[in-house]
Amino acid sequence: MSTQGQVITCKAAVAWEPNKPLVIEDVEVAPPQAGEVRIKILYTALCHTDAYTWSGKDPEGLFPCVLGHEAAGIVESVGEGVTDVKPGDHVIPCYQAECKDCKFCKSGKTNLCGKVRAATGVGVMMNDRKSRFSIKGKPIYHFMGTSTFSQYTVVHDVSVAKIDPQAPLEKVCLLGCGVPTGLGAVWNTAKVESGSIVSVFGLGTVGLAVAEGAKAAGASRIIGIDIDGKKFERAKDFGVTEFINPKDHDKPIQQVIVDMTDGGVDYSFECIGNVSVMRSALECCHKGWGMSVIVGVAASGQEISTRPFQLVTGRVWKGTAFGGFKSRSQVPWLVDKYMKKEIKVDEYITHNQTLSEINKAFDMMHEGDCLRVVLDMQT
Numbered sequence: 001m002s003t004q005g006q007v008i009t010c011k012a013a014v015a016w017e018p019n020k021p022l023v024i025e026d027v028e029v030a031p032p033q034a035g036e037v038r039i040k041i042l043y044t045a046l047c048h049t050d051a052y053t054w055s056g057k058d059p060e061g062l063f064p065c066v067l068g069h070e071a072a073g074i075v076e077s078v079g080e081g082v083t084d085v086k087p088g089d090h091v092i093p094c095y096q097a098e099c100k101d102c103k104f105c106k107s108g109k110t111n112l113c114g115k116v117r118a119a120t121g122v123g124v125m126m127n128d129r130k131s132r133f134s135i136k137g138k139p140i141y142h143f144m145g146t147s148t149f150s151q152y153t154v155v156h157d158v159s160v161a162k163i164d165p166q167a168p169l170e171k172v173c174l175l176g177c178g179v180p181t182g183l184g185a186v187w188n189t190a191k192v193e194s195g196s197i198v199s200v201f202g203l204g205t206v207g208l209a210v211a212e213g214a215k216a217a218g219a220s221r222i223i224g225i226d227i228d229g230k231k232f233e234r235a236k237d238f239g240v241t242e243f244i245n246p247k248d249h250d251k252p253i254q255q256v257i258v259d260m261t262d263g264g265v266d267y268s269f270e271c272i273g274n275v276s277v278m279r280s281a282l283e284c285c286h287k288g289w290g291m292s293v294i295v296g297v298a299a300s301g302q303e304i305s306t307r308p309f310q311l312v313t314g315r316v317w318k319g320t321a322f323g324g325f326k327s328r329s330q331v332p333w334l335v336d337k338y339m340k341k342e343i344k345v346d347e348y349i350t351h352n353q354t355l356s357e358i359n360k361a362f363d364m365m366h367e368g369d370c371l372r373v374v375l376d377m378q379t
Protein backbone atom coordinates (compact mmCIF):
# COMPACT_ATOMS: atom_id res chain seq x y z
CA MET A 1 0.00 0.00 0.00
CA SER A 2 1.35 3.42 -0.91
CA THR A 3 2.16 5.73 1.98
CA GLN A 4 2.31 8.78 -0.30
CA GLY A 5 0.32 11.69 1.15
CA GLN A 6 -0.21 9.83 4.46
CA VAL A 7 1.26 10.50 7.87
CA ILE A 8 3.78 7.71 8.58
CA THR A 9 4.20 6.51 12.16
CA CYS A 10 7.65 5.04 12.68
CA LYS A 11 10.41 4.65 15.24
CA ALA A 12 12.79 7.50 15.96
CA ALA A 13 15.33 8.29 18.67
CA VAL A 14 14.17 11.47 20.36
CA ALA A 15 16.47 13.74 22.37
CA TRP A 16 14.00 15.16 24.87
CA GLU A 17 16.58 17.08 26.87
CA PRO A 18 20.34 17.70 26.72
CA ASN A 19 22.39 14.78 28.01
CA LYS A 20 19.39 12.59 28.89
CA PRO A 21 19.34 9.18 27.14
CA LEU A 22 17.67 9.20 23.74
CA VAL A 23 14.23 7.57 23.79
CA ILE A 24 12.93 5.36 20.97
CA GLU A 25 9.47 6.76 20.31
CA ASP A 26 6.65 6.26 17.82
CA VAL A 27 6.90 9.46 15.84
CA GLU A 28 4.42 10.78 13.28
CA VAL A 29 6.14 12.00 10.15
CA ALA A 30 3.95 14.29 8.02
CA PRO A 31 3.97 14.05 4.21
CA PRO A 32 6.44 16.26 2.35
CA GLN A 33 5.15 19.69 1.35
CA ALA A 34 6.20 21.67 -1.76
CA GLY A 35 9.94 21.39 -2.31
CA GLU A 36 10.33 18.62 0.27
CA VAL A 37 11.30 14.97 0.14
CA ARG A 38 10.38 12.17 2.56
CA ILE A 39 13.14 9.58 2.87
CA LYS A 40 13.13 6.08 4.35
CA ILE A 41 16.42 6.06 6.25
CA LEU A 42 18.09 2.65 6.03
CA TYR A 43 21.44 3.34 7.67
CA THR A 44 22.82 6.18 9.74
CA ALA A 45 26.19 6.66 11.35
CA LEU A 46 26.83 8.65 14.52
CA CYS A 47 29.01 11.74 14.29
CA HIS A 48 30.58 13.64 17.18
CA THR A 49 28.54 16.67 16.17
CA ASP A 50 25.37 14.76 17.13
CA ALA A 51 26.90 14.15 20.56
CA TYR A 52 27.94 17.80 20.74
CA THR A 53 24.41 19.10 20.15
CA TRP A 54 22.93 16.44 22.42
CA SER A 55 25.33 17.59 25.20
CA GLY A 56 23.74 21.05 25.20
CA LYS A 57 26.94 22.81 24.05
CA ASP A 58 25.57 23.78 20.62
CA PRO A 59 24.12 27.30 20.64
CA GLU A 60 21.75 26.13 17.89
CA GLY A 61 20.62 23.03 19.82
CA LEU A 62 16.85 22.78 20.30
CA PHE A 63 14.93 20.16 22.29
CA PRO A 64 13.07 17.90 21.85
CA CYS A 65 14.62 16.99 18.54
CA VAL A 66 15.59 14.10 16.27
CA LEU A 67 19.37 14.22 15.80
CA GLY A 68 21.43 12.52 13.05
CA HIS A 69 23.04 13.76 9.85
CA GLU A 70 25.29 11.02 8.35
CA ALA A 71 22.94 8.62 6.57
CA ALA A 72 21.61 6.97 3.44
CA GLY A 73 18.14 5.90 2.37
CA ILE A 74 15.50 5.65 -0.32
CA VAL A 75 13.01 8.35 -1.36
CA GLU A 76 9.50 7.38 -0.18
CA SER A 77 7.60 10.35 -1.64
CA VAL A 78 8.16 13.88 -2.86
CA GLY A 79 6.22 17.12 -2.48
CA GLU A 80 4.88 19.41 -5.18
CA GLY A 81 7.44 20.79 -7.59
CA VAL A 82 10.22 18.32 -6.72
CA THR A 83 11.81 17.15 -9.96
CA ASP A 84 15.38 16.13 -9.12
CA VAL A 85 14.45 12.98 -7.19
CA LYS A 86 11.54 10.53 -7.27
CA PRO A 87 10.28 7.66 -5.09
CA GLY A 88 12.73 4.76 -5.15
CA ASP A 89 15.84 6.87 -5.72
CA HIS A 90 18.80 6.08 -3.47
CA VAL A 91 19.92 9.21 -1.67
CA ILE A 92 22.19 10.74 0.93
CA PRO A 93 20.65 13.60 2.97
CA CYS A 94 22.96 16.62 3.04
CA TYR A 95 23.14 18.96 6.02
CA GLN A 96 24.92 21.46 3.82
CA ALA A 97 22.31 22.24 1.15
CA GLU A 98 23.06 23.22 -2.45
CA CYS A 99 20.29 25.11 -4.27
CA LYS A 100 22.56 26.19 -7.17
CA ASP A 101 20.70 29.51 -7.29
CA CYS A 102 21.41 31.62 -4.18
CA LYS A 103 24.15 34.22 -3.72
CA PHE A 104 26.37 31.65 -1.98
CA CYS A 105 25.85 28.89 -4.54
CA LYS A 106 26.48 31.25 -7.46
CA SER A 107 29.55 32.88 -5.89
CA GLY A 108 31.96 30.14 -6.90
CA LYS A 109 33.67 30.90 -3.58
CA THR A 110 31.95 28.61 -1.07
CA ASN A 111 29.96 25.42 -0.62
CA LEU A 112 27.66 27.10 1.90
CA CYS A 113 24.08 27.63 0.65
CA GLY A 114 21.67 30.26 1.93
CA LYS A 115 18.39 28.82 0.66
CA VAL A 116 17.20 26.87 3.71
CA ARG A 117 19.84 27.58 6.38
CA ALA A 118 17.61 29.99 8.35
CA ALA A 119 15.00 27.23 8.78
CA THR A 120 17.38 24.31 9.38
CA GLY A 121 19.19 26.33 12.07
CA VAL A 122 15.95 26.58 14.08
CA GLY A 123 14.72 23.04 13.54
CA VAL A 124 11.85 23.65 11.12
CA MET A 125 10.99 23.41 7.40
CA MET A 126 11.06 26.51 5.16
CA ASN A 127 7.51 26.24 3.75
CA ASP A 128 5.49 26.85 6.92
CA ARG A 129 8.28 27.21 9.49
CA LYS A 130 6.96 24.07 11.21
CA SER A 131 8.30 20.61 11.95
CA ARG A 132 7.15 17.50 10.09
CA PHE A 133 7.82 15.38 13.21
CA SER A 134 5.34 15.09 16.08
CA ILE A 135 4.39 12.81 18.95
CA LYS A 136 0.71 12.89 19.88
CA GLY A 137 0.45 16.37 18.39
CA LYS A 138 3.58 17.75 20.09
CA PRO A 139 6.11 19.02 17.53
CA ILE A 140 9.64 17.61 17.66
CA TYR A 141 12.37 19.78 16.12
CA HIS A 142 14.42 18.79 13.08
CA PHE A 143 18.25 18.89 13.32
CA MET A 144 20.71 20.16 10.68
CA GLY A 145 17.95 19.78 8.08
CA THR A 146 18.45 15.99 8.14
CA SER A 147 17.25 14.26 11.38
CA THR A 148 18.40 10.82 10.34
CA PHE A 149 17.84 9.04 13.69
CA SER A 150 14.32 8.33 12.41
CA GLN A 151 13.09 5.54 10.13
CA TYR A 152 11.53 8.28 7.97
CA THR A 153 12.58 11.91 7.71
CA VAL A 154 11.54 14.94 5.67
CA VAL A 155 14.20 17.19 4.15
CA HIS A 156 14.32 20.07 1.67
CA ASP A 157 14.88 19.02 -1.94
CA VAL A 158 18.05 21.14 -2.01
CA SER A 159 19.41 18.85 0.72
CA VAL A 160 19.20 15.54 -1.16
CA ALA A 161 22.01 13.96 -3.19
CA LYS A 162 20.89 11.22 -5.59
CA ILE A 163 23.47 8.44 -5.75
CA ASP A 164 24.31 5.26 -7.68
CA PRO A 165 21.65 2.66 -6.74
CA GLN A 166 24.36 -0.03 -6.77
CA ALA A 167 26.23 1.62 -3.88
CA PRO A 168 25.90 -0.21 -0.53
CA LEU A 169 23.88 2.14 1.67
CA GLU A 170 25.27 0.59 4.85
CA LYS A 171 28.69 1.91 3.81
CA VAL A 172 28.13 5.09 1.81
CA CYS A 173 26.05 6.61 4.61
CA LEU A 174 29.46 7.79 5.85
CA LEU A 175 29.70 10.05 2.82
CA GLY A 176 27.09 12.27 4.47
CA CYS A 177 29.64 13.88 6.80
CA GLY A 178 32.93 12.78 8.35
CA VAL A 179 34.88 11.28 5.46
CA PRO A 180 34.09 14.01 2.89
CA THR A 181 34.86 16.65 5.53
CA GLY A 182 38.40 15.37 6.01
CA LEU A 183 39.11 14.72 2.34
CA GLY A 184 37.64 18.05 1.28
CA ALA A 185 39.49 20.02 3.95
CA VAL A 186 42.67 18.94 2.14
CA TRP A 187 41.51 19.01 -1.48
CA ASN A 188 39.12 21.99 -1.50
CA THR A 189 39.88 24.21 1.48
CA ALA A 190 43.66 23.96 1.83
CA LYS A 191 44.41 22.70 -1.69
CA VAL A 192 47.47 20.82 -0.44
CA GLU A 193 50.16 20.45 -3.11
CA SER A 194 52.39 17.47 -3.77
CA GLY A 195 55.49 17.46 -1.55
CA SER A 196 53.82 19.41 1.28
CA ILE A 197 54.41 18.71 4.97
CA VAL A 198 51.08 18.26 6.75
CA SER A 199 50.13 17.93 10.42
CA VAL A 200 46.81 16.49 11.60
CA PHE A 201 45.58 17.12 15.13
CA GLY A 202 43.14 14.39 16.21
CA LEU A 203 43.13 10.95 14.60
CA GLY A 204 39.42 10.15 14.65
CA THR A 205 37.42 9.68 11.44
CA VAL A 206 37.84 13.28 10.33
CA GLY A 207 41.58 13.40 11.04
CA LEU A 208 42.17 10.05 9.31
CA ALA A 209 40.26 11.28 6.27
CA VAL A 210 42.51 14.36 6.27
CA ALA A 211 45.50 12.00 6.28
CA GLU A 212 43.99 9.95 3.45
CA GLY A 213 43.35 13.12 1.43
CA ALA A 214 46.86 14.42 2.10
CA LYS A 215 48.42 11.13 0.99
CA ALA A 216 46.37 11.25 -2.23
CA ALA A 217 47.53 14.84 -2.77
CA GLY A 218 51.16 13.65 -2.57
CA ALA A 219 52.14 15.10 0.82
CA SER A 220 55.74 14.16 1.66
CA ARG A 221 55.22 13.96 5.45
CA ILE A 222 51.96 13.53 7.35
CA ILE A 223 52.42 14.11 11.07
CA GLY A 224 49.60 12.79 13.26
CA ILE A 225 49.07 14.24 16.74
CA ASP A 226 46.80 12.59 19.31
CA ILE A 227 46.73 12.24 23.10
CA ASP A 228 45.66 8.62 22.69
CA GLY A 229 48.69 6.59 21.62
CA LYS A 230 46.44 3.70 20.57
CA LYS A 231 45.38 5.75 17.55
CA PHE A 232 48.79 5.62 15.94
CA GLU A 233 49.02 2.08 14.59
CA ARG A 234 45.76 2.29 12.65
CA ALA A 235 46.59 5.78 11.37
CA LYS A 236 49.50 4.37 9.33
CA ASP A 237 46.95 2.68 7.04
CA PHE A 238 45.44 6.09 6.30
CA GLY A 239 48.75 7.71 5.36
CA VAL A 240 50.15 9.11 8.61
CA THR A 241 53.94 8.85 8.48
CA GLU A 242 54.97 10.20 11.91
CA PHE A 243 53.27 10.42 15.28
CA ILE A 244 53.45 12.74 18.24
CA ASN A 245 51.73 12.34 21.58
CA PRO A 246 51.73 15.77 23.29
CA LYS A 247 51.85 13.94 26.63
CA ASP A 248 55.38 12.75 25.78
CA HIS A 249 56.70 16.32 25.53
CA ASP A 250 57.34 19.15 27.97
CA LYS A 251 57.61 21.78 25.26
CA PRO A 252 54.45 23.21 23.63
CA ILE A 253 53.45 20.87 20.82
CA GLN A 254 53.77 23.61 18.20
CA GLN A 255 57.42 24.05 19.18
CA VAL A 256 58.04 20.30 18.89
CA ILE A 257 56.59 20.35 15.37
CA VAL A 258 58.45 23.51 14.29
CA ASP A 259 61.71 21.94 15.47
CA MET A 260 61.16 18.70 13.55
CA THR A 261 60.11 20.38 10.29
CA ASP A 262 62.75 23.07 9.73
CA GLY A 263 60.43 25.92 10.68
CA GLY A 264 56.93 24.47 10.52
CA VAL A 265 54.45 22.60 8.38
CA ASP A 266 52.91 23.81 5.13
CA TYR A 267 49.41 22.81 6.20
CA SER A 268 47.81 21.85 9.52
CA PHE A 269 44.32 20.61 10.33
CA GLU A 270 42.54 20.74 13.70
CA CYS A 271 40.11 17.78 13.84
CA ILE A 272 39.16 17.83 17.54
CA GLY A 273 37.15 20.95 18.40
CA ASN A 274 39.58 22.18 21.09
CA VAL A 275 40.37 25.91 20.87
CA SER A 276 43.73 25.57 22.57
CA VAL A 277 44.75 22.91 20.01
CA MET A 278 43.50 25.23 17.26
CA ARG A 279 46.11 27.73 18.43
CA SER A 280 48.83 25.07 18.40
CA ALA A 281 47.76 24.04 14.91
CA LEU A 282 48.11 27.58 13.63
CA GLU A 283 51.41 28.20 15.39
CA CYS A 284 53.06 25.00 14.08
CA CYS A 285 52.70 26.39 10.54
CA HIS A 286 55.66 27.71 8.60
CA LYS A 287 56.27 31.45 8.64
CA GLY A 288 55.36 33.17 5.37
CA TRP A 289 52.92 30.64 3.95
CA GLY A 290 51.72 27.95 6.41
CA MET A 291 47.96 27.46 6.44
CA SER A 292 45.87 26.01 9.27
CA VAL A 293 42.36 24.71 8.71
CA ILE A 294 39.86 24.45 11.59
CA VAL A 295 37.63 21.42 11.13
CA GLY A 296 36.64 20.59 14.71
CA VAL A 297 33.49 22.08 16.20
CA ALA A 298 34.05 23.94 19.49
CA ALA A 299 31.48 24.39 22.25
CA SER A 300 29.32 27.45 22.71
CA GLY A 301 31.25 30.31 24.31
CA GLN A 302 34.69 29.04 23.24
CA GLU A 303 36.91 31.45 21.31
CA ILE A 304 40.20 31.12 19.43
CA SER A 305 43.22 33.31 20.07
CA THR A 306 46.78 33.84 18.91
CA ARG A 307 49.22 36.70 18.61
CA PRO A 308 48.20 38.72 15.53
CA PHE A 309 51.91 38.61 14.63
CA GLN A 310 51.35 34.97 13.65
CA LEU A 311 49.13 36.20 10.83
CA VAL A 312 51.16 39.33 10.08
CA THR A 313 54.04 37.00 9.34
CA GLY A 314 52.12 35.11 6.72
CA ARG A 315 50.32 32.23 8.37
CA VAL A 316 46.72 31.80 7.21
CA TRP A 317 43.82 30.63 9.39
CA LYS A 318 40.82 29.05 7.65
CA GLY A 319 37.86 26.83 8.49
CA THR A 320 35.83 24.31 6.57
CA ALA A 321 32.24 23.04 6.58
CA PHE A 322 31.68 19.65 4.92
CA GLY A 323 35.19 19.97 3.52
CA GLY A 324 34.11 22.63 1.06
CA PHE A 325 32.25 20.03 -1.04
CA LYS A 326 29.14 21.20 -2.89
CA SER A 327 26.81 18.57 -1.56
CA ARG A 328 24.31 17.67 -4.27
CA SER A 329 26.90 17.98 -7.04
CA GLN A 330 29.79 16.24 -5.35
CA VAL A 331 28.41 13.59 -2.96
CA PRO A 332 27.41 11.41 -5.97
CA TRP A 333 30.97 11.89 -7.27
CA LEU A 334 32.39 10.74 -3.92
CA VAL A 335 30.11 7.68 -4.03
CA ASP A 336 31.46 6.90 -7.52
CA LYS A 337 35.03 7.29 -6.26
CA TYR A 338 34.24 4.81 -3.47
CA MET A 339 32.72 2.36 -5.98
CA LYS A 340 35.95 2.62 -8.02
CA LYS A 341 37.92 1.94 -4.79
CA GLU A 342 39.61 5.36 -5.06
CA ILE A 343 38.64 6.38 -1.52
CA LYS A 344 38.21 4.35 1.67
CA VAL A 345 34.86 4.11 3.44
CA ASP A 346 34.54 0.58 4.89
CA GLU A 347 37.75 1.10 6.87
CA TYR A 348 36.15 3.86 8.95
CA ILE A 349 33.29 1.60 10.13
CA THR A 350 34.40 -0.12 13.33
CA HIS A 351 31.02 -0.94 14.88
CA ASN A 352 27.48 -1.83 13.77
CA GLN A 353 24.32 -1.55 15.87
CA THR A 354 20.56 -1.08 15.42
CA LEU A 355 18.37 1.96 16.09
CA SER A 356 17.07 0.42 19.33
CA GLU A 357 20.68 0.27 20.61
CA ILE A 358 21.47 3.91 19.88
CA ASN A 359 22.43 4.87 23.44
CA LYS A 360 24.87 1.96 23.59
CA ALA A 361 26.15 3.04 20.17
CA PHE A 362 26.94 6.53 21.52
CA ASP A 363 28.82 4.95 24.45
CA MET A 364 30.83 2.95 21.90
CA MET A 365 31.57 6.08 19.89
CA HIS A 366 33.35 7.56 22.89
CA GLU A 367 35.61 4.52 23.27
CA GLY A 368 39.15 4.86 21.95
CA ASP A 369 39.03 2.12 19.32
CA CYS A 370 35.87 3.44 17.67
CA LEU A 371 35.74 5.43 14.44
CA ARG A 372 32.20 5.19 13.10
CA VAL A 373 29.22 3.18 14.41
CA VAL A 374 26.61 2.47 11.71
CA LEU A 375 23.01 1.84 12.80
CA ASP A 376 20.67 -0.41 10.87
CA MET A 377 17.49 1.67 11.10
CA GLN A 378 14.89 -0.88 10.06
CA THR A 379 15.50 -3.65 12.61
Ligand SMILES: NC(=O)c1ccc[n+]([C@@H]2O[C@H](COP(=O)([O-])OP(=O)(O)OC[C@H]3O[C@@H](n4cnc5c(N)ncnc54)[C@H](O)[C@@H]3O)[C@@H](O)[C@H]2O)c1
Binds near residue numbers: 271294323
Ligand atom coordinates in the same frame (compact mmCIF):
# COMPACT_ATOMS: atom_id res chain seq x y z
N1 LIG B 1 33.61 21.18 10.04
C1 LIG B 1 32.84 20.18 9.70
O1 LIG B 1 32.14 20.22 8.69
C2 LIG B 1 32.83 18.93 10.53
C3 LIG B 1 32.30 17.74 10.02
C4 LIG B 1 32.35 16.58 10.80
C5 LIG B 1 32.89 16.62 12.07
N2 LIG B 1 33.36 17.80 12.54
C6 LIG B 1 33.99 17.88 13.87
O2 LIG B 1 35.30 17.35 13.74
C7 LIG B 1 35.77 16.92 15.02
C8 LIG B 1 36.38 15.55 14.90
O3 LIG B 1 35.42 14.57 14.59
P1 LIG B 1 35.77 13.01 14.73
O4 LIG B 1 34.52 12.28 14.39
O5 LIG B 1 37.01 12.70 13.99
O6 LIG B 1 36.05 12.95 16.30
P2 LIG B 1 36.85 11.91 17.21
O7 LIG B 1 36.45 12.19 18.62
O8 LIG B 1 36.70 10.53 16.69
O9 LIG B 1 38.37 12.29 17.01
C9 LIG B 1 39.01 13.25 17.79
C10 LIG B 1 40.43 12.74 18.14
O10 LIG B 1 41.10 13.79 18.82
C11 LIG B 1 41.87 13.23 19.87
N3 LIG B 1 42.09 14.29 20.86
C12 LIG B 1 41.24 14.76 21.80
N4 LIG B 1 41.80 15.78 22.47
C13 LIG B 1 43.03 15.96 21.96
C14 LIG B 1 44.10 16.87 22.22
N5 LIG B 1 43.99 17.80 23.16
N6 LIG B 1 45.23 16.77 21.48
C15 LIG B 1 45.35 15.82 20.52
N7 LIG B 1 44.36 14.92 20.22
C16 LIG B 1 43.23 15.01 20.92
C17 LIG B 1 41.04 12.05 20.38
O11 LIG B 1 41.85 11.10 21.05
C18 LIG B 1 40.47 11.52 19.06
O12 LIG B 1 41.31 10.54 18.49
C19 LIG B 1 34.56 17.02 15.94
O13 LIG B 1 34.66 18.25 16.65
C20 LIG B 1 33.38 17.08 14.99
O14 LIG B 1 32.27 17.71 15.58
C21 LIG B 1 33.36 18.94 11.80
Ligand SMILES: N[C@@H](CCC(=O)N[C@@H](CSCO)C(=O)NCC(=O)O)C(=O)O
Binds near residue numbers: 047049
Ligand atom coordinates in the same frame (compact mmCIF):
# COMPACT_ATOMS: atom_id res chain seq x y z
N1 LIG C 1 25.62 24.76 15.34
C1 LIG C 1 27.01 24.95 15.72
C2 LIG C 1 27.95 24.79 14.56
C3 LIG C 1 28.06 23.37 14.13
C4 LIG C 1 28.94 23.31 12.90
O1 LIG C 1 29.93 24.03 12.78
N2 LIG C 1 28.56 22.46 12.00
C5 LIG C 1 29.35 22.20 10.82
C6 LIG C 1 29.10 20.81 10.43
S1 LIG C 1 29.60 19.67 11.65
C7 LIG C 1 29.14 18.22 10.98
O2 LIG C 1 29.50 17.21 11.79
C8 LIG C 1 28.91 23.06 9.64
O3 LIG C 1 28.85 22.63 8.50
N3 LIG C 1 28.66 24.28 9.88
C9 LIG C 1 28.20 25.19 8.87
C10 LIG C 1 26.72 25.39 8.97
O4 LIG C 1 26.13 24.90 9.95
O5 LIG C 1 26.15 26.03 8.07
C11 LIG C 1 27.21 26.32 16.33
O6 LIG C 1 26.31 27.16 16.20
O7 LIG C 1 28.28 26.50 16.93
Ligand SMILES: [Zn+2]
Binds near residue numbers: 048049069177
Ligand atom coordinates in the same frame (compact mmCIF):
# COMPACT_ATOMS: atom_id res chain seq x y z
ZN1 LIG D 1 29.04 15.20 11.25
Ligand SMILES: [Zn+2]
Binds near residue numbers: 099106112113
Ligand atom coordinates in the same frame (compact mmCIF):
# COMPACT_ATOMS: atom_id res chain seq x y z
ZN1 LIG E 1 22.18 27.95 -2.51
